[in-house]
Amino acid sequence: MARPKKNGLSYFPLDVDFFEDSKIKILRARYGRDGIVFYIYLLCEIYKQGYYIQVDDDFEYIISDDLKMDQNKAKQVLNFLLSRSLFDNTLFQSDKVLTSAGIQRRFQLAVKERARKNPIEVGKFWLLKKEETEPFIKCTLFAGYSGKSEGFSGKNEGNSAEESLKKSKVNKSIYNTGFSPELERAFQTYLLVRKNNFGEIPEEQIQALRDDLLRLSDKEEERIAIVKKATASGWKSFYKTDKKSSGTQKGKVKDNNNFERRKYDMAALERSLLGDG
Template sequence: MSGRPKQGIDYAGWSVDIFDGDKKIDKLLDAKGWKGFGIYFFLCQRAYKVNGYFYEWGYDDCATTARKMGGGISSGTVKETVDYCLQVDLFDKRLFDEWGVLTSRGIQRRFWTVLSERRNKTVYSEYWLLKPEECKGLVKVSLFSNAQPTNDHLQGTDNDSPPIKESKVNKKIYIAFQPEVEQAFQLYLLVRENNYGSIIPEQVEALREELVSLTSDPGKQLAIVKKATSWGTKGFEDTEKKTKSRKPQKSKFNNYTGRDYDMNALELQMLGGNNE
């Protein structure tokens, strides 16, 4: 558990006016009653607990959801309710059809209320619905392996996500590290570029594959990337198998060697000098 970034959130606030002025909730209650609202509420809470702002769910999960909820709720009622929630935009239909996730702007606003208080903030750009002005300081990382984090304020993350994601559109698997590993990987790329020159996308892809070939454990991946950044190496090494006799290389980026890299300076370089 130690060192593993937090994935979900412990608390999600709901407006006390939810039954007074939310037309979507009014429609849900009118069409599906309190059972329908209970199903919607249950799935929202699963999103907050498991991933923070989305819940991977498909129609095959209807029976499991009904069993967990109990109270006489059937799998058919679950399916009908989710269909209706997608219809009235309580869940985003495009993201459900494309990625098989349940989320919405409302879910993400409640999630952001919690995430905005954390030092590190990272989400998947493919799943994110809020506009930039609604979530200043957010870092977006892509599910796709050759994409770079996007934001004016690059930070790490307390939010955890799966390292490998399969697109439901083209069934092609792309390497996307957990956000904390991705942040360290981007810092490593900056050091490597200053040591050895510019890096083409194919080299970045090869480095991702090299890291995954060493280990699929996010904690070990993070240790390997940090070690490579500290030593200024051109590639990755399995830190559990290599000896400590290797001498660190000097970086053109600064006057530090080995573990004396000024990580704050490197991060500022990634931020374009913004110290916010």
């Protein structure tokens, strides 16, 4: 009888400078040993399955019980890990999937010997670009594969925030971040203006901007207003809109730079992003 095909790992590498990582230092400073144990617990669960896990509504209860940790604290730690890109927040918000590009890089190195004989096929939750993926990893999302992953938020070729920025288009069919189409349009317009003012935006900063926007308000209309205000004002960050913010606001980019902001036709920019102009 053939041996069952193994998808996950029996063990995974942990860098010797793990505790020197600034994100890990902040995690430990804020949540102590609980934060570190929580993160390593999730890594074990992910690598046991392969390169990601998809959780459900019972997930927080199970992990809280396994680690003997208060459920509210577990939720706080998870939100921190997502906000610091230790896990991909876009995939978690859209598909309740826990993974990251770093996890997937370590995964493909760990399965190298095994996959040379039997290439491993990965699917819609693969975050690495084609040039980052080893030859023995066969990703169904890359060119040449006929399948489509409609409604999926993974950052494969042609649907990452970075790729959207380069193309200056909003690809509604495959780009899903949890934002409504109107909010995503406004956000992409903001990214275009910010890029023109300050240069290229790293993918991590784009995700941080999304996280900031979600934290500033839980109302769709207010989020759109925040984005449009930041776009029109040429700000480098988002600020909550209220009566006090109508004047000069502490920390705005305008106060910290001595050059004049470009003025933009917002309607024309949105048409450009949609491919109508």
